[in-house]
Amino acid sequence: MQVKLLRELWESGVHDLSVLAQKIERSEGTIKEKLRRMGVLVVVQKPQKKHTTTSVSLSKDLFTHEQAFQFLV
Numbered sequence: 001m002q003v004k005l006l007r008e009l010w011e012s013g014v015h016d017l018s019v020l021a022q023k024i025e026r027s028e029g030t031i032k033e034k035l036r037r038m039g040v041l042v043v044v045q046k047p048q049k050k051h052t053t054t055s056v057s058l059s060k061d062l063f064t065h066e067q068a069f070q071f072l073v
Contacts, residue, residue: 003038006031010040 002024017028
């Protein structure tokens with residue numbers, strides 16, 4: 001019965017896990033797992049902040065590769 005209700009809600013356009021969980025009276029994790037088992041694609045990605053060498057400021061106390069090599073030799 002819950003699977004039928006879940007499928008009906010999903011197909012009617014209700015894709016918010018918190019709304020689905022509230023209507024079916026289960027946790028969001030349970031709903032997400034059930035949708036995965038039903039073969040419904042659920043993509044929940046958190047945006048990741050990417051760092052590159054140009055966006056991170058380095059300390060002046062760090063050695064360059066050449067300085068570290070000269071120190072070892």
